Amino acid sequence: MKWSRARREQVTGIAFISPWLIGFLVFTLGPMIVSLGASFTSWTMLSPPTWVGLENYERMFGDDPLFAQSLLNTAYYVLLAVPLATVLALGLALILNQHLPGMGVFRTIFFLPSITNLVAVSILWIWVFNPEFGLLNSALRVVGVTGPLWLQSDSWAKPALIVMSLWGIGGSMIIFLAALQGVPHELYEAAALDGAGPVRRFRAITLPMISPAVFFSLVIGLIGGLQVFTQAFVMTGTAQPGSEGGPNNSTLFVVLYLYKKAFQEFKMGYASALAWVLFCLILIVTLVQKRLSRKWVYYEAGER
């Protein structure tokens, strides 16, 4: 039997993508289904799962103050960190886009923190935030300000993590820079001929032209922010396992809570339910952003 060319291409094509296809079924789709099922059970590492229906979800939203706290903490973190990071990254990209000599060096400086090891970075910042000997409060002391207790204070621990997150904006900055370099110069020249000033040119040309990049960076930032884990895990709490997320649970974020439920308390069913709530949250936030983006994101004809 001789296969037609199209038939052969069909089989070969599937064969080429089969690593991903198998990986998707085994490492993604399968576990997703199991995880959804598990979220309706009381599954611990020690006992086999028993079906409990919606009990996990009911408990989460009715009778779990720690979950409520972790949601609030995450919202606080995301709502401050993401907009601040976007504005700062855009500002840096705008200055770097001047094509002045030496820009490459500055670009490297701003970018480097974003690719360095997050655990090492977290350890560095624990010491930066040390109230007595840390870099930050020492600098504040020089200008006559007594700095807060940062990671040791209920109210300053989250702002501390937000400050640290701003150190890692290099990725978004690069995305903005690439977008800025894609804006055709003719547009600026035409606008200048029409007498538009710098502010007007920024609002009427630059912002709309780079809005897809801003949108992308906001989406990525929100998805990443909702999953914040490592910093909180490494930087907070005492050495006692289980104390992460302190002080007073003020840095207990959703994923950290999920980790503790799964790998310290071994409540796999409840943790699965937490994971699905997180997933829905990410989905909703992304869809809402996409909806809102129609109002402000500008796509040139042919794109999208």
Added chain:
Amino acid sequence: MEQSHLKKPYWQTIIWCSGAYLSLLIMSGLFVAPFAWMFSVSLHDLPGVFAQPFQWIPERAMWRNYADVTSLLPFWRYTANTALITALTVTGTLLSCSLVAFGFSRLRFKGRETLFSVCLATMMLPGQVTMIPLYMFFSSIGWVDSYLPLIVPAFFGSPFSIFLLRQFFLTIPKEYDEAAMLDGAGWLRIYWSIVLPLARPALATVALFTFIGSWNDFFGPLIYLNSPELATLTLGLNMLKSQIVGTGTTQWHLLMAGAVLIMLPNIIAFALAQKHFIKGIAMGGLRG
């Protein structure tokens, strides 16, 4: 702003440029300070760390802190562990993602577009959703406390790398395939001898991102590795932190030396391949 390209008075340009440089200098000072401080602390002795005011340049640089931290951790053992995991992860990712991206970009088959959108959609899926069943699955087949859960999935493709490579493969003219086929080459040969050599820059970008991701990975080793001798550098550094913070012996100079050592490979990789990084990120960001 962009008016540096437009004609305007000389003095205005000067003011504009000095303003830009001034703000860049202030900002880069803020960005460099933690690095510089970390390096400085790593060269102090213990009393020097707690001296008030802190001496940025120590009277005697304690380079032996670096030797001390490598013996405090089984540092070279952890480096070898991390290098092994990273090398295999990069190999697996390059191999699987290039094959898959080739299929998605150069062959025509039914269901291609649907499957590709599914592949893209999985990028949005938070890892926590699959984490628990995967952990239980790996645990049931005896893979927990081995490197297999960290390495094997890399041989089955990762969506972002597949996406990056596919975008690049699409820019290679299809006529090459046709010509090679007339010469009797099969698809595998076209993949290996035509597309892969032309796609070297994209492969380098994927290799870099995978290297950084794997070298810096914390969550994977944290849940899958229990035996101390299997730990990665990142995990080891965190264990050292817990020891030091826990026992109250605040040997921050040693911790900082460890942190510097772990950051070095990233910084070197970046210095060697800056262009690939920038291009890769821009490519990911500009898909609109």
